[in-house]
Amino acid sequence: MTTTLLPATRTVAAEARAVVKTYGKAETEVRALDGADVRIDRGRFTAIMGPSGSGKSTLMHVLAGLDTVDSGQVRIGDTELTSLTEDQRTLLRRERIGFVFQSFNLVPSLTAGENIALPLTLARRRPDPAWTDRVLETVGIAGRLGHRPSELSGGQQQRVAVARALVARPEIVFADEPTGNLDSRTGDAVLGLLRHATGELGQTVVMVTHDPAAAAHADRVVFLVDGRVVDELDDPTSAAVHAATARLGAGKE
Amino acid sequence: MWHLTLAQARAHRARLALTLVAVVLGVTFVTGSLALTDTSQRLFEDQFRTATAGVDLTIRDSAAFDSAMGVEVERDPLPAGIVDTVRGVDGVADAAASAVGQGLLEVDGRPAVPAGPSVLSSWSPAPFGAFDVREGTEPTEDGDVVLDVATARTYGVSVGDRVTVRADRTGTLRVVGLAGFGTQDGLADSTVALVTLPTAQRLLGLGDEVTQVQVVAAEGVAPTDLQEAVGRRIGTAFDVATAQDTVSAGADAARSRLAMIRVMLLSMAGAALLVGGFLIANTFSIVVSQRSRELALLRAVGATARQLRTSVLGEALVLGAVGSAIGTVLGVAAGYGLRGVAASFGVALPDGGLVVAPRTLLVSLGVGVVVTVLSAVGPARRAARVAPVEALRESRTAAPSRRRVAAGAVAASVAVAAVGAALGGAGVALVAVGAVAVLVALVLLGPALAPSLARVVGRPLGAAGVTGRLARESAARAPRRTAATTTALAVGLALVAFMTILGQSVKASSAGTYQDVVSADLVVESARAEMLGGLSHDVHHAVEDVPEVAVVSRVRYGHWKDAGATSALTAVEPETLGEVASVDMVAGSIDALADGGVVVAADEAAERGVEVGDMLTMTFARTGDQDLEVVGLVDERDAQALATGYLVSMETYAEHFTEDVDASLLVALADGVSVADGERAVADALTGFPTAAVRDLAAVAQARAAAVDEILGLVTVLLLLAVAIALLGITNTLALSIVERTREIGLLRSVGTTRRQVAWMVRWEAVLVAVLAVVVGVALGAGLGAAGVRALSGSDPVAVSWPVGRLALLVLVATAAGLLAGALPARRASRIGVLAAVARR
Ligand SMILES: Nc1ncnc2c1ncn2[C@@H]1O[C@H](COP(=O)(O)OP(=O)(O)OP(=O)(O)O)[C@@H](O)[C@H]1O
Numbered sequence A: 001m002t003t004t005l006l007p008a009t010r011t012v013a014a015e016a017r018a019v020v021k022t023y024g025k026a027e028t029e030v031r032a033l034d035g036a037d038v039r040i041d042r043g044r045f046t047a048i049m050g051p052s053g054s055g056k057s058t059l060m061h062v063l064a065g066l067d068t069v070d071s072g073q074v075r076i077g078d079t080e081l082t083s084l085t086e087d088q089r090t091l092l093r094r095e096r097i098g099f100v101f102q103s104f105n106l107v108p109s110l111t112a113g114e115n116i117a118l119p120l121t122l123a124r125r126r127p128d129p130a131w132t133d134r135v136l137e138t139v140g141i142a143g144r145l146g147h148r149p150s151e152l153s154g155g156q157q158q159r160v161a162v163a164r165a166l167v168a169r170p171e172i173v174f175a176d177e178p179t180g181n182l183d184s185r186t187g188d189a190v191l192g193l194l195r196h197a198t199g200e201l202g203q204t205v206v207m208v209t210h211d212p213a214a215a216a217h218a219d220r221v222v223f224l225v226d227g228r229v230v231d232e233l234d235d236p237t238s239a240a241v242h243a244a245t246a247r248l249g250a251g252k253e
Numbered sequence B: 001m002w003h004l005t006l007a008q009a010r011a012h013r014a015r016l017a018l019t020l021v022a023v024v025l026g027v028t029f030v031t032g033s034l035a036l037t038d039t040s041q042r043l044f045e046d047q048f049r050t051a052t053a054g055v056d057l058t059i060r061d062s063a064a065f066d067s068a069m070g071v072e073v074e075r076d077p078l079p080a081g082i083v084d085t086v087r088g089v090d091g092v093a094d095a096a097a098s099a100v101g102q103g104l105l106e107v108d109g110r111p112a113v114p115a116g117p118s119v120l121s122s123w124s125p126a127p128f129g130a131f132d133v134r135e136g137t138e139p140t141e142d143g144d145v146v147l148d149v150a151t152a153r154t155y156g157v158s159v160g161d162r163v164t165v166r167a168d169r170t171g172t173l174r175v176v177g178l179a180g181f182g183t184q185d186g187l188a189d190s191t192v193a194l195v196t197l198p199t200a201q202r203l204l205g206l207g208d209e210v211t212q213v214q215v216v217a218a219e220g221v222a223p224t225d226l227q228e229a230v231g232r233r234i235g236t237a238f239d240v241a242t243a244q245d246t247v248s249a250g251a252d253a254a255r256s257r258l259a260m261i262r263v264m265l266l267s268m269a270g271a272a273l274l275v276g277g278f279l280i281a282n283t284f285s286i287v288v289s290q291r292s293r294e295l296a297l298l299r300a301v302g303a304t305a306r307q308l309r310t311s312v313l314g315e316a317l318v319l320g321a322v323g324s325a326i327g328t329v330l331g332v333a334a335g336y337g338l339r340g341v342a343a344s345f346g347v348a349l350p351d352g353g354l355v356v357a358p359r360t361l362l363v364s365l366g367v368g369v370v371v372t373v374l375s376a377v378g379p380a381r382r383a384a385r386v387a388p389v390e391a392l393r394e395s396r397t398a399a400p401s402r403r404r405v406a407a408g409a410v411a412a413s414v415a416v417a418a419v420g421a422a423l424g425g426a427g428v429a430l431v432a433v434g435a436v437a438v439l440v441a442l443v444l445l446g447p448a449l450a451p452s453l454a455r456v457v458g459r460p461l462g463a464a465g466v467t468g469r470l471a472r473e474s475a476a477r478a479p480r481r482t483a484a485t486t487t488a489l490a491v492g493l494a495l496v497a498f499m500t501i502l503g504q505s506v507k508a509s510s511a512g513t514y515q516d517v518v519s520a521d522l523v524v525e526s527a528r529a530e531m532l533g534g535l536s537h538d539v540h541h542a543v544e545d546v547p548e549v550a551v552v553s554r555v556r557y558g559h560w561k562d563a564g565a566t567s568a569l570t571a572v573e574p575e576t577l578g579e580v581a582s583v584d585m586v587a588g589s590i591d592a593l594a595d596g597g598v599v600v601a602a603d604e605a606a607e608r609g610v611e612v613g614d615m616l617t618m619t620f621a622r623t624g625d626q627d628l629e630v631v632g633l634v635d636e637r638d639a640q641a642l643a644t645g646y647l648v649s650m651e652t653y654a655e656h657f658t659e660d661v662d663a664s665l666l667v668a669l670a671d672g673v674s675v676a677d678g679e680r681a682v683a684d685a686l687t688g689f690p691t692a693a694v695r696d697l698a699a700v701a702q703a704r705a706a707a708v709d710e711i712l713g714l715v716t717v718l719l720l721l722a723v724a725i726a727l728l729g730i731t732n733t734l735a736l737s738i739v740e741r742t743r744e745i746g747l748l749r750s751v752g753t754t755r756r757q758v759a760w761m762v763r764w765e766a767v768l769v770a771v772l773a774v775v776v777g778v779a780l781g782a783g784l785g786a787a788g789v790r791a792l793s794g795s796d797p798v799a800v801s802w803p804v805g806r807l808a809l810l811v812l813v814a815t816a817a818g819l820l821a822g823a824l825p826a827r828r829a830s831r832i833g834v835l836a837a838v839a840r841r
């Protein structure tokens, strides 16, 4: 279906197949993911959109190995996640995945610099100075590395979070509404950063968002409704995303 | 508002659970201590009441006071003929004489040594005697004996067996019966041997005299009236006491005997409650700060600051009441446990059903509730200060106020000055002032000092990688939490360190002094723990007759009243003392004692302003007020080796005391006899005296040290309870902080921290707090300990001995305990799901 529409030349960074994820049981059961299929291409910026409660965050958590699935398969590169133990998934996250959350991204007791270095420190890896400099330069936070999160603005905090996600050169960076708490100008700066990471730095980025304008920064948009992927757009514009959203929203009613 | 309070208490059940445990433990301790000492008191009182149940008056030789330091004074015997005189008084229905004294029981050649007295008494039928024959018959002939049922059971004696009783003379007696004492099977902690009056007189060496006459009043005659009438007839040389007088005198003696253990137990309970108070305050602080958004919301919708404060205090009230109730119930059970602990450290308390006085319940409940509510006052005020806008703001930790820091600095300076002065020789009171000031300073300055201290002490944690650093930062960034947890543990550890240093120094100095002063080759002492010692003069004669022995010099102790206050003196033999001890005199000479008078320790003399040639008024039980000439002043350290600050001669002692037992015999061996040979020879000569033990000087010094060790051990064990409560505090605080840090930990997990790493992060923090507390606690304990030793040792400073081994052990144990305390929160933290970081709240 949707996956067959993709050009065959692209390599796959992550993939979910027929993933089912339910919460609660019996009468109160919620199917957050109901047979979701999605493929994330390497080196591209993918946005995930959909109405509230459609399963966007759940899909992202599952793809990133933060959560388990009830059935179906999830792969990061060549690694099948569903057969990994919790500790193996922890190591996988540490080494191959970066995160940016909507808020509360930083450990309050560490400085911005320490927060950025955290994935490397945890893995006892030496930072690559050239890369680190480039990341810091890109996010433009160099002057505030010694500050603690409580001394930074919301936008600065998000930029530190992006830097942390990038510094270990993960295979994929996942971001769940990274601009949800920011005004549009600051939000644009963070989005530009993610865009830049895919373009110049060659990163793969997956971002969940509600905002069509934000989605327009992506290379591709995947639409989720009721736990399934129902549509997608390549090289979207803001208007196209608006139109698709409206269509899906209307169809749902 | 009250339903909100209850709802809060319910909702925070889990958070308050460990706090509840702290209240419960503290109150348990208080209840247990009170119940235990009340029980002992009641048992002693019951005993006196039963003993005088059917008797209206007891006539004994008169004495200026009944008891001193819990020991009843011995009185001179009475002429037997007095019974007939008394019978002739109008209103007397009947009178009977009896002879009562000490007589050690021996079963199968082995002495039966109870924790209390070995009673030897003449048998008096009811109503005079309180014993009733349960099995066999009463003693009717010379050579018959009746034992109490409890003793017979303990030592496996039955009717028909033979036992030996050692008093002034020794007799082998046939057991003809077993007797009970009222509803009891015997007297608490005692053995009782009941014989005929002639047998008792013979064994006690009374001739035809008796020790007391008991009187029953005729129908309708008031005991007080009869007391007067009898007194008039027999004169003032005799003491006529009503049953009520006897009971209250006995109760007084029991009370003073129990006073020390009661004070000790209650101070330890106080320490436990103090530490518990910190824990409670800390828990409430954390709960309040975790709830600040909720509190702000309440304020926003219209709750007043006062209502919030009341709500928090109400929660404390509920907690305190529940905890105290549980603690009180447990405390009754703990009374038995405490008795066991005390017994295993050589402090014997009588056995029996526990007495729980209404006062115990009131005090325990009251103390528990008051401590809990007081501890919650600070957090309650903080809760009331939460501003409504904080509902919309991330909470931040406020820096400690300048006023607080200033007040803390003042307290700290007071502490330093007081301890410094004490080290320079000022009084004990200053050490107490210093201790209180230290505590205040710790509470006030803790939050200000915690971050930097945690970073300094936690520096080595950097080696543990990022988990160690996170642990250190977490401790440093929650100064209030870290300070409160640390202070609680530090107080407990400081007390342990203080007692250890004090005990060790006292031990070392008393052993040192004893060996400096006493030069005897051997020392014979009673193997029993008797306040005045317990060697009959037969022991003295037996040792004197040993050919290897050159000199035997006797030492005795006695109580006297010093303007109403109980004091003690030592009787020596001035002629021979010089050969077994080198006593340094400051003025006068010890030989002058031979002509009467008293030698006083230099410091005591200075305190009362007496000099050689002055007269000193001393009150003796037997002879009342007496003026003794001060004939010499002795160096106070040397006086200490002889146990008291007042020395008299044996002759003076005999004049004023009925007691006739030696505390110790200082033995010098003949030239050329080795100590080992001499000891063997003396031991052989003492085979007939099972309670007399011969030891060389080093062994005696060691035995004295062991006595200090026993009390020290008891105190330490009891203090460890306070330390345990403080460790609970670490567990509780960390567990609470993990609730607070759920998102942070979730975040750490999501970026690749393993469960193990998270668990270690928490454990490291627990260890850091424990080590911090050890550093602070041991430093304070050492400082106060040194100051205490100096202050207690007066003008002649005792060297402070540092029990390095024990202190090192304390450090190790505390660190390990910190690790243990971190176990539960570490588990909890490691279970926090990865998604917690992104969970919407
Ligand atoms: N921990 C959970 N327990 C129970 N139900 C859950 C849980 N997490 C998500 N759900 C449910 O699963 C469904 C999908 O949730 P998810 O968070 O993935 O939606 P979303 O698309 O990210 O929504 P939003 O745009 O509001 O963030 C929703 O119906 C939600 O209520």
Ligand SMILES: [Mg+2]
Pocket (backbone or CB within 6 Å): A056, A057, A058
């Ligand atoms: Mg979401």
